[in-house]
Amino acid sequence: MDNKTIYLDNAATTCVYGDVAQKMAKAMTEDYFNPSALYPQAVDIAVELRKIREHIKSAMHAPDGELYFTSGGTEANNTALFCTRKPKGSRIIIGLGEHDSIFVSANELKAQGYDVVFAPIRSDGTVDIDEFKKLLTNKVSFVSIMHASNETGGINDVALLVKLTKKVAPDAVFHSDGVQAFGKINVNLRALGVDLYSVSAHKLHGPKGIGALYVKNGTSVKPLLFGGGQEKGMRSGTENYPSIVGFDCAVQRAVFDEFDENYSKISKYREYLSQQLKNKIDDVVIITDIEKSVPNVLTVAFKDVRGEVLLHSLEKHGILVGIGSACSSHHESRFKGLLGLDTAHKDGIIRFSMSDGNSIDEVDTVVEAIKQELFVLTKFKRV
Ligand code: PLP
Numbered sequence: 001m002d003n004k005t006i007y008l009d010n011a012a013t014t015c016v017y018g019d020v021a022q023k024m025a026k027a028m029t030e031d032y033f034n035p036s037a038l039y040p041q042a043v044d045i046a047v048e049l050r051k052i053r054e055h056i057k058s059a060m061h062a063p064d065g066e067l068y069f070t071s072g073g074t075e076a077n078n079t080a081l082f083c084t085r086k087p088k089g090s091r092i093i094i095g096l097g098e099h100d101s102i103f104v105s106a107n108e109l110k111a112q113g114y115d116v117v118f119a120p121i122r123s124d125g126t127v128d129i130d131e132f133k134k135l136l137t138n139k140v141s142f143v144s145i146m147h148a149s150n151e152t153g154g155i156n157d158v159a160l161l162v163k164l165t166k167k168v169a170p171d172a173v174f175h176s177d178g179v180q181a182f183g184k185i186n187v188n189l190r191a192l193g194v195d196l197y198s199v200s201a202h203k204l205h206g207p208k209g210i211g212a213l214y215v216k217n218g219t220s221v222k223p224l225l226f227g228g229g230q231e232k233g234m235r236s237g238t239e240n241y242p243s244i245v246g247f248d249c250a251v252q253r254a255v256f257d258e259f260d261e262n263y264s265k266i267s268k269y270r271e272y273l274s275q276q277l278k279n280k281i282d283d284v285v286i287i288t289d290i291e292k293s294v295p296n297v298l299t300v301a302f303k304d305v306r307g308e309v310l311l312h313s314l315e316k317h318g319i320l321v322g323i324g325s326a327c328s329s330h331h332e333s334r335f336k337g338l339l340g341l342d343t344a345h346k347d348g349i350i351r352f353s354m355s356d357g358n359s360i361d362e363v364d365t366v367v368e369a370i371k372q373e374l375f376v377l378t379k380f381k382r383v
Helices: 018-029 040-059 071-082 100-111 129-135 158-168 241-257 260-281 306-313 329-336 360-379
Strands: 067-068 091-095 115-119 140-145 173-176 196-198 213-216 297-301 349-353
Touching: 018 241, 040 067, 040 071, 040 241, 067 071, 067 129, 071 100, 071 140, 071 173, 071 196, 071 213, 091 129, 100 115, 100 173, 158 173, 241 260, 241 297, 260 297, 260 360, 306 349, 306 360
Parallel strands: 091 115, 091 140, 140 173, 173 196
Antiparallel strands: 067 213, 196 213, 297 349
16 A cells, blocks of 8 residues: 555455564464474474464453354354354344344345344444344344444444343353454453354454454354364364464454554544534534444445445545445445435445554545545536
């Protein structure tokens, strides 16, 4: 990325920090031994892997369970959905705003004969608790509600949702997709009470293609891949040690070393962006509830313009933003109808997502560019 690019799509992915990349390079070129081999160099890698697993678990306050490395959030979510034991025909509750790796998978389970129901969301993208309660019966075997929304940054009250679920269906397995939450807010799995939790490294300045599924002790999960028995038999295949090292280094920075500093810096940028948009742009709707969301996401709706059109018109200023989930255009269209926006704003959604690499000056530049582009796009109706 050149110096002039202003990158505000960090919920889609983040740049890998330089020291993360360096540690990965060393793992590839020097510490390349297969941890299943028997000589001391390989045993050292196996020992290091065990330490990393404990380290990442401690970053989630998750002492009483296992962490299985996966190829990312999508695989962790698919494993949660497809590899847990559920009586045929039992009820599965999924949040309507879930990422496609849950939503599309849930539709597959529906096709297999499960009673899949979707919990409606509120205008900030979080699950409507009263509506959720109405879906609970003692036939519920599985629930998946994301910790933070990739569309709005809204944080679900997962602890409450777990409590409500277990009261009615004590044996139900509760999964939460923590991909947008881990590293952004304090994640305490013991306090949340979830059985399964998914994370992904590339949302917190780690490499792409690596993530993990946390499984609380006592939760029955079948293996996804069979073979050499790695990951305690859950996911065979030689461990992706370089990426795991990168993930670990990114977690160390995001959760332990720089959490407070980044949280206040990024919240300040977001607060400033929100204020400036409200002050300088007519009729902007702020969708993200700043009080109840991860600090890095601000989703807004502009009037009488299509989000995609504005997104592309900002590219010539070197500004890169999102229109919600980068993963699927189907998902984007599904989501925007759920927020209760009026017709003039419904298509004008833009998601800004920041990182510690942004600045207040960049926010000023972005707001100025939006003002200019909206003037052209809306005054001359080139929408
Ligand atoms: N879950 C959420 C909430 C996401 O935002 C994403 C990525 O955008 C994923 C899951 C998928 O993660 P990965 O890209 O690591 O497969």
